Amino acid sequence: MINVDTITKSFAEKKVIEKLSLEVKKEEILSLLGPNGCGKTTVLNILSGLIRQDEGNIYINDVLVSGSAGTKKVHLKSSERKIGYVFQTTSLFPHMRIEDNVAYGLKSFHFSEQEVKKRTDALIEFVGLHEYAKFYPHQLSGGQKQRIALARSLATEPQVLLLDEPVSAVDPQLRESFRLELKNYLQALEITVIYVTHNLSEAFIMSDRIAVMGNGHIEQIGDRTEIFDKPTSSYVAQFLGINTLKGKAIKSDAGLLEIDVNGIALLASQAPNLVGKNVVATIKPEEIMLSKSADFNFNGTLGNSVEGVITEMVQMRSNAQVTVDAGFLVKTRTSLSSIKNLSINLGDKVYVHFNANALNVFLDNGNE
């Protein structure tokens, strides 16, 4: 459906996008996830034709919309790419009524007056704001404005919808409900969507697949489980808040890899055979259990138990983030009741336990 082929873009000599490639399937909702300033919006702007890449090609439905084919250079106008774009700020035309905002694109394409009216009404109805058709944007809340922005972008029946952090324009206390509304709209649309966000849980809620972006290119792409359970780089793991341990693979036996992390031996099952190599092991905070004794029941599976000292405890709403120095620093997510039952405090000696199959191991590419 969308094929971004090795694009590069620099602003004032600074490379913002570097050899970025991305494929998005038809009717898929793909989140482009990454920290602020990593180039996510630039990717959308290039896809939409608002800015032009320095190198590389962009295809939509196998049609080259920007780039070069042999000696021929192509750069379709934004309005010719069949792309809808919802911007980060509520970008409604402030001097036009809601219905005129939604009708703007239709009028550009010279639809008949009746057709414009019919489609405009249907779209405003679709986003549930029929009674606001005659209002001006400043009379709407942030969420309502973004719903209208969505309706406006859909008016010309695009094949692709780009959403750039659409939730950030909504009041914080209403973001949760807006997210769910938006998800329902997107699922009902059956349209290819690229959803830009820096918010991990938003990406998980909204999308079928997630592309984690960093340093101007896609670091990893996959579904929720692949991304969260099997990060393939330290960058992705750290961005997702997953513990990252650097070590060396010592030996492999019957699919069980032993790695040395700061002199402590850890076992990883289902790991590739990387004996002799420098590796990175990742472990999700949720996978780590704490106890005061070295014994732990792994229910017949292989596990790792390491002694350590609590160096930090940060209480959150329903759980606490407990950091343990076990020869390597690991963060855990522990329920408040467990902390109470274990009666653990800062500076206490504890044991961290995690399953061997929870440890994800990949080759250390040395970039981090």
Place this chain on the structure above:
Amino acid sequence: MSNKIVLIILGLIVLDYFLFIALPILAIFLRIEPNQVNAQLHNSAIIDAIQLSLFTSGVATLIAFVLTVPTAYFMTTRNFPGKSILDTLIELPIVLPPAVAGIVLLYAFAPKGLLGPILNRLGLIIPGSTIAVIIAESFVASPFLLRSAKIGFENMDRDVINSAKMLSGSRIRVFFTITFPLSIRAIISGIMMTWARAMGEFGATLMFAGNLPGITQTMPLAIYVLLYSNPLGGVMLAIILIIISFSVLIIVKLLEQKRFGTKK
């Protein structure tokens, strides 16, 4: 020094400055009585000056609008080598002494000036004509509109413009339906400033167009002449110009306060 003393000193400075500006204006209003206004309104020199000023400043403002709004749009949406130099050059008349503006116009448009040969062939003698007044006023006043329009275009929400670009392939349509309406307040504000500046133009007009009653003698020039022959007439013209300037400033301030998208 205590806060109270600082506040008193500050208050005195503000009062001082207020009086410095307001007293001369008040002085001229106290100089004329209502019954004298009527007599002056029958003075043909005064009526001619008012008519000429309204005509020339109106045409000059129109010329400024036609030339500066597209220029401002071009300058804010395009990057090219030497842009900042060109940008500075076209705003130069704002700070140029009026006498200098007058002399540069003479060297450009006078029969022996740069464009003299072309104008001579067309049978046009610019200096000493009403056209010269319009040229002088446009030259001096148009950069006010240019600046204002540029600020209007620059301050526009990029996402709003980009949304329009996504939905419409026509740049002209985007300009006339989105960019222009959203900058209209800045543009009107610029028009008012340009018109007020054109109405008040003195130095460049005097040097380039001369001081011919009914042809080039605008209100400021008439004030200068009448000061010796008919001081009350001069005072009346001055009062008209003060009222115009005051009204323009109020309109500009109101336009600056109110923006689209606010609930004011």
